[in-house]
Amino acid sequence: KNEVEQSPQNLTAQEGEFITINCSYSVGISALHWLQQHPGGGIVSLFMLSSGKKKHGRLIATINIQEKHSSLHITASHPRDSAVYICADATDKLIFGTGTRLQVFP
């Protein structure tokens, strides 16, 4: 079974800062999801990627298949980015990371 780990577990930042959240996994995958879970519980899928890099607005996700590692970057962070960010192995069934709780202060 794939072990999906995230770091850091908790992250605080000042508005405008560049944020990086890391995800590593133990077994090779074919696809990885980055999800955003808001305080109320609702979940939004941010990215699904299997190689390289994807960008959407201020969010950038990268994956290095050889190193079994993915990163989610947020540029010019804003308080509304405060949420839990979760990576998940999407090769077969979803295996979720433990999540990173981000708080961005004005």
Place this chain on the structure above:
Amino acid sequence: GAVVSQHPSWVICKSGTSVKIECRSLDFQATTMFWYRQFPKQSLMLMATSNEGSKATYEQGVEKDKFLINHASLTLSTLTVTSAHPEDSSFYICSARGFSGQANTGELFFGEGSRLTVL
């Protein structure tokens, strides 16, 4: 974009009663839906995979007789928590894979989640 609607968003029930949660794909057909559970401050855990027209596939440790899943149409899956107990209190959320034509796009769309409290 694709939308998955989940209902109810929260429910309180007495111990021993059953609770049904609905998950609908509003503008696309979902042959496969997934049900997850999340306890406070813990990761999401996949409970089962709901397949339209066939039996659900349950993850290890999830009691299929307690968590009944029905996927009778291409747009609706239901999860029924039978004889609920306080330890079943949790956040339940569904998701569906997006389709374009006949192709599975791989994208995941999540319902809003249902917070169950069993007294």
